Amino acid sequence: MYQLLSGIFGKRQAWTMGMLFDRLKTLLLTGPAGMKTLLAAALVVAQILGVMFFDLGMKPSGQTLDMDKFTLAWSDEFNGAQIDPSVWDGHYVYGDKAEIRNGGYWHRSMAFIRDGSLVIQAKYLDEGAGGKGPGYYSYGIDTRGRYEQRYGYFEVRCIFPAAQGLWSAFWMLNDQTYNADGSGTDGTEVDVFESTFYKDDWWGASNALVSGIVFDGYGPESKGATIGKYRIGGADPYKEFHTYGVEWSPQEYIFYIDGVETGRTSYGGVSQNPEWLILSIEVSGKDGIANGDNHGTGYIEKNTRWPAEFIVDYVRAYQYKDLPGSG
Secondary structure: OHHHHHHHHOHHHHHHHHHHHHHHHHHHHHOOOOHHHHHHHHHHHHHHHHHHHHOOOEOOOOOEOOHHHEEEEEEEOOOOOOOOOOOOEEOOOOOOOOEEEEOEEEOHHHEEEEOOEEEEEEEEEOOOEOOEOOEEEEOEEEOOOOOEEOOEEEEEEEEOOOOOOEEEEEEEEOHHHHOOOOOOOOOOEEEEEEOOOHHHHHHOOOOEEEEEEEEOOOOOOOEEEEEEEEEOOOOOOOOOOEEEEEEEOOOOEEEEEOOEEEEEEOOOOOOOOOEEEEEEEEEOOEOOEOOOOOOOOOOHHHOOOOOEEEEEEEEEEEEEOOOOOOO
16 A cells, blocks of 8 residues: 555655554454544544645654653753753764755854753855855754663754754764665664644644654665654744654654654664764755755745744653663
């Protein structure tokens, strides 16, 4: 079914509809007979149609996060005067040099601490920065070599940047992710969230995100899975804080919005090695040129408000209390 759906709708929509069809099948085959099951099935059908015709996200409907099984192992509350260099550095960007990243450039001047939060900005710089010319600039930072962890629960509390043509992200990675060996057990990119839907703000559908995984590098052998597009309920995520997290166990990854499960996967095998944390804004495009909607983010030229800001209140990493060898 997935191959058929992806040929019609694209991979992300196909994966989302596939999950919903599985949910519908489970309800009809194992749910108790009666009106309650029929109503639940009707709601799933409505979600399938919403994804099919309008690319609407699903509502988180899984388990509630159980924090009693975790203990806090590490956090950055961003209460200092500047980004702590003992914890964070540029993600493959070093010193004052700018580097091309998709449709823009990354430079350290685009990230700073303000009012107890990390702020990563994105904006067009006519004069360029870090040895590069005019273009859209943003930044990504990581804890590589400073803080890395295997298994546990990882959470960020943040506000998304209110701009199309770009996306913010909280994700994890290690060097083994680049090994094209047919497995994600040595290393997997874990995308806790990517905020790619501000382009749909005009019709009230921007409050959504995608989560997923990538392994076997980023070339022809790269593999991955998305757990779908999910709606963020309550306050506007481009104006107010929400929490986004992933529980990483030896068996699977479970993703959460505001403490409610969105989906889970173990595709390719779960990473068994420590990974570092990454916070970033990336501009859609290629080779430093913002060239349209090739990441599904909309056209950056249509933005009227700059800079766009990814505001992070905290990042926290928790270990399992009863899992030897985690951390």
